[in-house]
Amino acid sequence: MTDPKRYRLNHTMLRVKDPQRSVKYYEMLGMKQINKISMPDSKFDLYFMAYDSPKSAEGHWTNRQGLLELTHNYGTENDDSFKVNNGNSEPGKGFGHICVSVDAIQAACQRIEDAGYKFQKKLTDGRMRSIAFALDPDGYWVEIIGFNSVDKTENVKETDPSTYKFNHSMIRVKDHEASLKFYQDTFGMTLLRTSENASSGFNLYFLGYPPDGKAPQATSDLEGVLELTWNYGTEKDPNFKYHNGNDQPQGFGHICVSVDDIEAACKRFEERGVNWKKRMTDGNMKNLAFVLDPDGYWIEVVQNEQLKAQL
Template sequence: MATDTSKYKFNHSMLRVKDPHRSVKFYEHLGMSLIQKIPQPDAKFDLYFLAYDSPTAISPKAPWYDRQGILELTHNYGTENDPDYKPANGNSDPGRGFGHVCITVDNIQAACQRIEDAGYKFQKKLSDGRMRHVAFALDPDDYWVEIVSDNKVEDTEGIKETDPSTYRFNHTMIRVKDHTKSLRFYQDILGMSLLRTSESPSSGFNLYFLGYVPGADNDVNTKPLEGVLELTWNYGTEKDEGFHYHNGNSEPQGFGHLAISVDDLDAACQRLEEKGVSWKKRLTDGRMKNVAFVLDPDGYWIEVVQNERYKATSKY
């Protein structure tokens, strides 16, 4: 039994939502398509999988398990009618941990104007602060959606048109306590490559971008990609024994997990076992024998699922 990490994919990121109709509408406005819905009426929740699916997308019409850059929205029945329910967006205490998802667009000024014209709010507009090349829109649950440009911002000034079919779900950001431990986990254990590092000593943080890109050398232009993981490390957190980030799965809940699809689920889990990972759920636990969850150094959940492309006899 063998597994090849070069065949792994950073498949999806999961967020809990209050009202799936509002949330799906928002992400469809950003050009995403609903590629899969998995109702779970017995367990009283539904899963919505969204991705970029136009003919010019990176993996148009591919099955959900054979893609990168998917957003999974989880709706627990009844939350849409609960006036007190609000998912934690990960950017304030006590739920601080997950940071944002990020969309790459063609013409950022036009894209942001289109979002604003549709009545959606912003955490940060292009004109706010010193960083005039990035914006953060707010989805219906106030999750932050970073907007970055595929082109130089100065080259798109004055362009009024934007084509959402060209957008990409670029990355997901989580905060980590100890960058050394986290980089080792995602590189050595999950098989990702370090694509790019952005150091900001004057601001006291570094950003590390990782993904499944063969031959990556820490000098990759990540903007054209999907399936990128951004780790944010704030200097000094690793020295504070009492410090920890919130993984989103205890109260207050919001962000749920990251997910990788693998070539051989049994072999991948055996490899993870040999690497000494901490398990949230082994394949043999519970009723669902087709999915496992490991924990990263900060306690974030990483779902491991089968990519049927490589194993026709998989349990999915």
């Protein structure tokens, strides 16, 4: 048996050109490298970054939510022509950004700027003065938001990166109804919040696995949230398609859901008629699978090792 209430949105994977500069950047944002998997025969390494609070550090990393996986293919750091696709321009538009929630947004943004990093959007740019978008070394957008919707930290000069959270990852979807059904019915996620922006022609849907299975009042305090962005009318265009990040040009790779019993979970997915990128029985790696969502984004499925002992 498998229970989707025990699933976790474990991590989001991004390809990076130079792992040293990327790890340094995310450490500046308060993350720690909690794991590294080296695959020299396949010529790539995986770096797992997270906000490593004492509570979250107690368990196995597959039992956690809100990790960032940085994938480095050997040699890209020495290739002047190599550049990742950040997902926000054609021909690779699909993935949008990751988001970090912080204690004091003005102080946090000033800290990032003082460290010499650039912004796609500063707090003072545009009409939305409550969010910013920093740029990581590869040009991925990192949204910065405050813990609370009503910010009372304008005059706060200090920020504590150890309190930050990797709140969400955003992907654009063609048909919101198909995607919401898929993530709720197939993967058992809870719809946490909807933000309708009719005047601008788009809606945002936030989904995840909240601790008690219920949507909290404030989603900014959570980790492991998935944001679906739907631009009105895309579902009516038969030729419209988003880029999944794994076709050329590459950048974003996948999100990953850890499950209580991977064999039972994959059987459940099969019964629901999912499209597979990789079944557990395919290839050499028999301990994971990849499911395709309605837009062709990859969802890695791995065993929650902390729950494995309970099987």
